Amino acid sequence: MRMDQRTAEATDQLLGADDIPPVHEVNAEGRSPFLLTSDHYGRVLPRALGDLGVAQSELVRHIGWDIGIAGVAERLAQMLDAHLIAQRYSRLVIDCNRPPEAASSIPVISEATAIPGNEGISQWEREARRREIFLPYHDRIAAAIDGRVHAKRPTVLVSLHSFTPVYAGVARPWHIGALYNRDTVLPQLLLKHLRGEGDLVVGDNEPYAVNDLTDYTIPVHGEARGLVNTGIEIRQDLIADHTGQQQWAERLARIFAEIEAELRAG
Numbered sequence: 001m002r003m004d005q006r007t008a009e010a011t012d013q014l015l016g017a018d019d020i021p022p023v024h025e026v027n028a029e030g031r032s033p034f035l036l037t038s039d040h041y042g043r044v045l046p047r048a049l050g051d052l053g054v055a056q057s058e059l060v061r062h063i064g065w066d067i068g069i070a071g072v073a074e075r076l077a078q079m080l081d082a083h084l085i086a087q088r089y090s091r092l093v094i095d096c097n098r099p100p101e102a103a104s105s106i107p108v109i110s111e112a113t114a115i116p117g118n119e120g121i122s123q124w125e126r127e128a129r130r131r132e133i134f135l136p137y138h139d140r141i142a143a144a145i146d147g148r149v150h151a152k153r154p155t156v157l158v159s160l161h162s163f164t165p166v167y168a169g170v171a172r173p174w175h176i177g178a179l180y181n182r183d184t185v186l187p188q189l190l191l192k193h194l195r196g197e198g199d200l201v202v203g204d205n206e207p208y209a210v211n212d213l214t215d216y217t218i219p220v221h222g223e224a225r226g227l228v229n230t231g232i233e234i235r236q237d238l239i240a241d242h243t244g245q246q247q248w249a250e251r252l253a254r255i256f257a258e259i260e261a262e263l264r265a266g
Contacts, residue, residue, distance in 0.1 A: 014128040019046050022133045023140050024086040026074055032082035033154040033263075034256060037141060037217055038073045039097040040066035040161060042088035052092055053116030062164040063110040064090045068239030069162040075249035076160075080256055085144060087137040092118070094129040096137050097159075097216050104214070111168065141221050156186060156263070157222040157229040158256075162236045163207050175238060177203025179231030181210040182223050186230040189262060193255045207233060228263070 015022075024041060043065035045052060051059065058064070070086070077084035087096045092115055098105040106126060108118045148155045159179075165172055176194060180187040187204075194202045210231055212219050222229030232252075239245045 014046050014048055014125075014132050016047060020044060020088055022087055022089050022136050024088050025140070026077040026084040026086075027081065028083050028144075030077065030081045030083045032080045033156045033260060034080055034082040034158055035141075035144060035148070035155050036073055036077055036080075036082050036084040036158050036160055037221070038066070038069055038084065038086035038160045039095075039137075039217055040091050041070045041073065041086035043090040044088050045090055045093060049093065049117055052118065054092070054113065058113050059090065059092070061113075062162075062236060063113055064092055066160075066162040067164075067236040068245055069160050069234065071242060071245030072162075072234065072239055072249050072252070073160050075246060076252055076256075079249060079253035083144060085137070085141050087133070089133050094134050096134055097161075098214065099212075099216055100126075100130050100134060102213065138216070138220070141217070145221060145225055145227070155227050156260075157218070157227045158186075159217045159222075159229070159231045161231060161233045162239060163233045165235055165237045167207070172207050172235065173201050174203035174206055174233075175200045175235055177206045177208070177233040179205055179208055179210050179218070179233060180229070181212075181215075181218065183227075183229055186228045186259070186263075189259050190230055190232075190255070193258060197251070203233070 043059060045059070073084050073086060076082070092107065092110060094100075095105055095107070106118050106121070106129065108115055145155060163172065163177075178187040178190045178194070191202060191204055194200055210218050215231075218229055218231055221227070234248055239248050
């Protein structure tokens, strides 16, 4: 369970010396135009929050993180020579792909699981999570984009996610989906290539669609910055082990290499 809130407030911070930094980076000097992000890469909980009152068997489920995407993202960054910026803390602490003002930013229930450690928390606690986890992650993405713009380097934003095969009792048939809102350039190229594989059920804005109320990374770092962008969702049972992660990274690396050539030609 959570520690006494007064102890944390006395230090004016949530993360202590024994907690890991929220931002994880791979290949920061990568030369690829693709900038990879992973909002739900990890499932770490700050020591001060204990287990949030949630059983370990629940914390390792999809409600706590995007199962399998860490392995895909790491491999894909190396194969593409791309920069990956990822976030290590569980989405149950604060969801880094939600506007902080959204109710789902710090959920009190996820799917059918109650999160007691998120119930009735103070404004200080909310702000600490935003300040120490959410902001460092998104500030790093913004700074990376700023640096690339200053260096006149092309930047294509790809936000990597995974989705559970069954949600609220409903099976999802898609193997992978391309997600987007205003910018359709990259998603349409991605959909074309994925469909051309011949062995995939491909989601067009499925199982989710991007919008300003429920998403943050693509609207803020992609659309608002005028970057070519897409979200990717891979079904979790396909990337639950190292073999699946490797196979999907190889497939996406091949497809993105082809898309890069098309973007440069266009």
